[in-house]
Amino acid sequence: MEAFLISTGVVALGEMGDKTQLLAMLLAARFKRPLPIVLGILVATLFNHAAAGAVGGWVASLLGPDVLRWVIGVSFIAMAGWMLIPDKIDEDEDTANGHGVFVTTVIAFFLAEMGDKTQIATVALAARYHDLVAVVAGTTCGMLIADVPAVFVGDRLAKAVSMKLVHGIAAAIFAALGVLTLFNVGKLF
Numbered sequence: 001m002e003a004f005l006i007s008t009g010v011v012a013l014g015e016m017g018d019k020t021q022l023l024a025m026l027l028a029a030r031f032k033r034p035l036p037i038v039l040g041i042l043v044a045t046l047f048n049h050a051a052a053g054a055v056g057g058w059v060a061s062l063l064g065p066d067v068l069r070w071v072i073g074v075s076f077i078a079m080a081g082w083m084l085i086p087d088k089i090d091e092d093e094d095t096a097n098g099h100g101v102f103v104t105t106v107i108a109f110f111l112a113e114m115g116d117k118t119q120i121a122t123v124a125l126a127a128r129y130h131d132l133v134a135v136v137a138g139t140t141c142g143m144l145i146a147d148v149p150a151v152f153v154g155d156r157l158a159k160a161v162s163m164k165l166v167h168g169i170a171a172a173i174f175a176a177l178g179v180l181t182l183f184n185v186g187k188l189f
Contacts, residue, residue, distance in 0.1 A: 003129035007138025008145070010125065010177070011118045013170035014079070015146035020112045024150040027108065031101045034151045038144075040105025041151075045143045046136065048113040049122045053136045056126025068127060069181055075124045076178030080171040082117055118143065121174075128181070 015021055020041075027037050060068055113119050118139065126135045 001134070003125070003131045003134035004138040004141075006177075007122070007125045007129075007135045008142040010121055010170075010173065011139040011142025012145040013142075013173060014117050014121055015143055016170065018117060018146070020109060020116065020118070020143070021147055021150045023108055023112050024147040027101075027105055028151045031104075033101045036100065036102040037105050037151050038148055040102045041109050041147050042140065042144065044106045044109035044113065045140045048110050048119060049136045049139045049143075050132075052119045052122035053126035053132045053139075056123040056128075056135070057130065057132055059123065060127040060130060069184060072124050072128050073178045073182035075120070076174050076181060078178075079117060079121055079124075080173075080175035080178065084168070084171050 024037065024041060028034060031037065059071075063071060122135065122139045125139065126132055129135055
């Protein structure tokens with residue numbers, strides 16, 4: 001349960017103001033069909049984060065516990081710094097590729113998540129918790145928590161919530177997780 005809850009919270013906060021959340025708003029404004037967009041986000045995230053989680057599990061099996069602790073701790077601290085850099089999306093980017101709304105969303109989200117903060121966080125979380133199902137379920141849930149409201153109330157949500165504050169809170173959480181991991185609080189490894 002801890003892996004699921006931590007993964008959900010980390011990704012939900014990390015996704016606020018992220019390029020994929022901006023993409024969700026863009027797709028909603030362009031297609032005005034929220035259900036296929038939400039389902040596309042779900043499918044793309046499951047595939048992307050399952051692959052990222054598998055990589056995290058593989059990395060964990062290659063490294064010893066001490067090296068893994070340092071890699072994960074430093075990764076979380078780097079994520080904290082990265083959270084302070086706001087994402088932008090190129091609105092001129094063609095999001096309609098001749099496919100339906102669902103397929104367009106799956107392709108756009110899958111590609112946008114490649115190398116993204118939340119994908120890298122998924123790798124680190126899977127390496128840390130060794131529970132692929134709980135981590136992928138949590139990170140996917142976190143993505144949906146952040147992106148589904150963006151699909152339905154995009155512009156109003158962006159104006160009502162200070163992204164700078166959300167990014168600051170998320171950065172503090174990533175930094176705290178990194179420091180706790182480096183100091184092996186609770187003998188996590």
